[in-house]
Amino acid sequence: MRIVAANLTSGMLQSYDPGHGQRILQALAPDIVAIQEFNFGDNSDASIALFVDATFDAGFHFHRGTGRIPNGVISRWPFVDAGEWNDSRTTDREFTWAVIDAPGPIDVWVVSLHLLSNTSANRNAQAGELVQYVSANVPGGAHLVLAGDLNTDGRGEAALGTLDASVVVTGPWPTDGTLPDGGNGFTSTNRNRAYDWVLASPSLHAMETPVVLGSQYFPSGLVFDTRVFTPLPPPALVGDSIAPNMQHMAVVRDFVFLP
Numbered sequence: 001m002r003i004v005a006a007n008l009t010s011g012m013l014q015s016y017d018p019g020h021g022q023r024i025l026q027a028l029a030p031d032i033v034a035i036q037e038f039n040f041g042d043n044s045d046a047s048i049a050l051f052v053d054a055t056f057d058a059g060f061h062f063h064r065g066t067g068r069i070p071n072g073v074i075s076r077w078p079f080v081d082a083g084e085w086n087d088s089r090t091t092d093r094e095f096t097w098a099v100i101d102a103p104g105p106i107d108v109w110v111v112s113l114h115l116l117s118n119t120s121a122n123r124n125a126q127a128g129e130l131v132q133y134v135s136a137n138v139p140g141g142a143h144l145v146l147a148g149d150l151n152t153d154g155r156g157e158a159a160l161g162t163l164d165a166s167v168v169v170t171g172p173w174p175t176d177g178t179l180p181d182g183g184n185g186f187t188s189t190n191r192n193r194a195y196d197w198v199l200a201s202p203s204l205h206a207m208e209t210p211v212v213l214g215s216q217y218f219p220s221g222l223v224f225d226t227r228v229f230t231p232l233p234p235p236a237l238v239g240d241s242i243a244p245n246m247q248h249m250a251v252v253r254d255f256v257f258l259p
Contacts, residue, residue: 001102002211004028005196005251007036007114007149010243014069015039020243022055024250027236028213028224030056031076032100034112034147034198036093038064038072065096071112071148073098080107085133089116089126095133102143104257108204109138113148120157123150127159134166144201149248153193167199174198174211174221174251178228187223187249189242196223198253209256221253 008021014037016022025033041047052062052074063082064072069092073082082098097111111130115123130146138144146167152159160169173194175183187196198221200208211218214233226232226241241249 001032001108001255001257002028002030003032003034003110003145003147003198003253003255004030005034005147005149005198007196007248008246008250009037009039010246012245013039014245016051017041018243020237020240020246022051023235023237024224024226024240025055027233028250028252030074030252032102032108032110032145033072033074034110034145035072035074036112036114036149037069039069063096063098065094065112067094068092069114070094071096071114073100073110073112075100075110077102085111085130085137087126088129089122090114095130099142102257106141106143106203108143108145110145110147113146113150115150115152115159117151120153120159123152124158124162127162131162131165138166141203142201143204145198145204147198147251149195150197151195152197155194163199167201168205169199172220174218174223174253176223176225176228176249177216177218183218183223185223187251189247189249191225191249196248196251198251200253200255204255207255207257209254211252211254213252218252221251224250224252 010020011018040051080099085095102108175185177183211222
């Protein structure tokens with residue numbers, strides 16, 4: 001099961017219309033996507049369905065939240081349920097969640113996140129609110145994924161310590177594999193901020209398996225930057241990750257369900 005965190009909009013309208021983010025998602029071939037700024041076309045159900053059908057294999061399911069730059073969840077497998085939890089500190093998106101009937105007897109809860117970029121204190125408050133929602137709504141035996149654009153500057157932000165109550169936040173973390181020590185794990189455009197995450201509950205974290213893409217192998221997951229990944233899987237182009245207003249890299253983690 002491949003899970004991708006994707007705030008991959010480009011252009012002037014925070015949308016997927018220009019095609020850069022769409023090509024990245026096609027190249028990565030995920031099973032589940034926690035997507036941010038989920039805008040395409042006129043944002044009607046028909047337009048969003050057109051985007052999902054064109055980007056992924058036929059039959060993928062999606063849930064798009066509310067707001068000007070909504071979060072969403074896209075899945076190869078059907079939803080048992082889906083909805084939103086109110087993020088009291090934003091007005092243009094919410095915590096968007098879906099319960100996915102993934103292979104095996106245990107459902108996977110995925111929450112698509114886009115925390116505020118303004119202050120670490122606000123991000124920590126949002127994380128605390130989210131942990132309360134998880135505690136009140138997610139069954140103890142379920143697998144949980146919190147994924148998306150956390151806008152965290154580094155690995156030591158207070159918000160991550162708060163989320164540690166629900167998911168594993170410690171390393172090793174995904175990287176791009178470019179450096180002798182294993183690669184750059186930062187996900188901002190200039191690759192010096194730890195913005196984007198795929199965080200799993202202990203039960204799911206224990207099932208992590210290396211990401212294999214093309215001939216490359218990433219033991220703890222992949223930060224996908226089209227400028228440094230070679231050879232690029234089609235249809236991704238070298239310039240996609242540096243497209244106008246592309247501010248984030250995709251984060252990829254793979255999991256294998258144990259019998």
